[in-house]
Amino acid sequence: MATQTKPVLHGYFRSSCSWRVRIAFALKGIEYDQVPVNLIKDGGQQLTEPYKALNPMQQVPAVEIDGVTLSQSLAVIQYIDETRSGPRLLPADPKKRAQVRMISDMIASGIQPLQNLHVIQKIGAEKVQWSQYFINRGFQALEPILKQTAGKYCVGDEISMADICLVPQVFNAERFKVDVGQYPTIQRLNQTLLEIEAFKESHPSCQPDTPPDLRA
């Protein structure tokens, strides 16, 4: 492992999917380099040919690691978990693993894709109501499930990929002025998780590409 080079995260400070990967690296204690991809500037740097070669979906994040380039944050997180030491990001018990993946996918397939930048740009004038609708629909489903699965964290008392997905989604919800207080379990978990160093240091308010006026 001595010759291994640091992973490179191509991401954007405010992208919730980039934040997921930053949390995973932080929880595992993995050093990595960040290459900012500004989704707004120059019409979107993710649309350039060099970036398209890294991630043909023209989305962030893309991660160069161990000689391969991976996109899709949950694939990256599980790869990190399966190849690096440090705290597990998925529980050992198969049923709990399934619950972690279910909650993660409720966010990663059920909510985030419907309120991401490219989609709401296509929605146009109705984009805030559209995003609020799909975030609320997802949170209304997450709340009763988390009520059953949660201990201190989303599934039991160990931090997992589900927590990694939850916190950035709550951040998005707040940006779209969703009243997260309607979802007491989600709110409680989010507040607990935001106290943890790995979630703090990876926060959109303190990344290399965070604009000065948005810094914490």
Added chain:
Amino acid sequence: MATQTKPVLHGYFRSSCSWRVRIAFALKGIEYDQVPVNLIKDGGQQLTEPYKALNPMQQVPAVEIDGVTLSQSLAVIQYIDETRSGPRLLPADPKKRAQVRMISDMIASGIQPLQNLHVIQKIGAEKVQWSQYFINRGFQALEPILKQTAGKYCVGDEISMADICLVPQVFNAERFKVDVGQYPTIQRLNQTLLEIEAFKESHPSCQPDTPPDLRA
């Protein structure tokens, strides 16, 4: 395992996410019961209170298995893979596993959520163009990735979760009149996979709830 009851799949013949789970059960040789949830009839049977108790997202599939209820098809498929014998649905090599998950999520998070029934009902009159746009965007990204990862199947020469996701997505693409011939690798993989018994017996054209006029 002798006392184990058969898993129950709550699904819909034409739902691509239900089909994914049916393929996984078939590949593993697992017997299961199907409970049809008609997404059209009565305004959508997934919206009823009894179904909402099973899956608060009010989507199919939901699977009752080993005393738990799981939604989100990739969580279900990976649970089956981790708890049942039979052919692996994810490769043993961590990099190949990551590629399988990346391809699966490009479909399950990057394409399908944007063209599913509930979303296109909200889009209204533009729904066909909307769906074609997002399917083409996803396939334009999948094609160069699959060109690199594919052997006989999506990743190398073993059937995996990526194949389980690809075939139902191509089926959706054809329903929306996307010209799949633009994507030669996708088309070749789809044709190869459709020859396999597990993909045939799980096909939307031959399920218990397939209407007579849509039967193969």
